[in-house]
Amino acid sequence: MDFLSDVAAWFGEVGRWTDDDGIIVRTVEHLWLAVFPMLLAVLISLPVAVWLGHRRIGAFVANAVVNIGRAIPSFGLIVLAAVFFARAGVSLRFWPAAVALLALAIPPIFTNAYTAIVTVPRETVEAARGMGFTETEVLWRIEVPMGAPLIFAGIRISFIQVLATVPLAAVLSSGGGLGQYVIRGFSQGPGGLVEVFSGAMLIAILTLGADWLLSRGERLILPEGLRGRSSEEIRVAASVS
């Protein structure tokens, strides 16, 4: 009980929410560190994946991307990125984590988008061509809408994974969003556990909340007839941080 009241006191400290190191600033930092690499990852991987899927080529690329993504430890990747940015004399607060997270964000988006397009039934595509659809129309009016659930699922999985990895970036510098509390607490040994626990609660709430919101959003965006193609199995295919 003592411990929990210490945690409650931690949340109630003066400036805990509004300081430069406060929960609000840290949460914004956390979200931005996830959203920025995500946007880049979507811009890079969606066009390539959709195009390869449309041409029905490059299955081995999709396979390789997911396997490589799973084998590389995200923690190691972030620290490796820091090595190169430190050599270049760049501040370690944003860029190393952003670049490492970009690399981690690509595999789920890419693989899901590719699978989404490739698994559109061939007969449907042929029927559209037979009806006089041009290739662009086939892509935009048949393949992309039908693949949309899986494409969205990939983006959601990737975002949650990136959001979950952001805290690790706190080992590099004073950044890393809410992870900063946990890393700082751990470096203080048993005496820092209150901060460790409080930070972890915030991280868990943010991640689970984002996951919930995105899966709700997914359902709202997608037309009813397309909601059947579930994303459950891909969840596992994506690697964790």
Place this chain on the structure above:
Amino acid sequence: MILAQETALFDWEWVGRNLDSIWERTLEHLALTGVALAVGIVIATGLSAVALRRPRSYTTITAATGLLYTIPSLAVFALVAPLVGIGTSTQRFITAEIALISYTLLILTRNIVTGINGVPAGVREAATGMGYRDGERVRQIELPLALPAVMAGIRIATVTVIGLVTVTALLGLGGLGFFILDGLRRSIIFPTEIVVGVALSVSLAALIDISLLGLGRVLTPWAQDRGT
């Protein structure tokens, strides 16, 4: 040391001088992974048994293990640490293992249940018709047939855990993750140590993945082209 890091990105001499500690950390990495996998398989088998007997509980089990899987690794370590304590090395080990095990459950349970459910109904009926009792049928007929799916789950879980073990360096464990963190926390970043940590961790994952793939093939010679 400082000179070495300024001249070369990779210092082979450091590797030569630290072979003992590299070997030791590799073993620690394997121990952390092995224990997590072993306990994870036992718990997942129990959960699967429940799910298969009462199909309605499967949704709950998937939701619960999915929740554990979604919470970021650092947060899980951090939430468990105050409960278990991090004062002694045993406490740190238990903290790390609880978090690592929690990540294996979704993957393992799902693959076991999917594997067993994938056994054709005809096979099941034939076994019952031949006089197999429920337990016997599950152990002698259904499990072997589900093995490719189970092995696929074990492979994914293993590769995932090997990557996650590096994070336990923050608890003062970490196997190969120790090198990653140590290289970073020197007054001047020491790339060699970081590269050694990451490269060995990736190689370990690849090596074990391939070994498990091989083991799966040996165990299920009838399923050469499936379950990979």
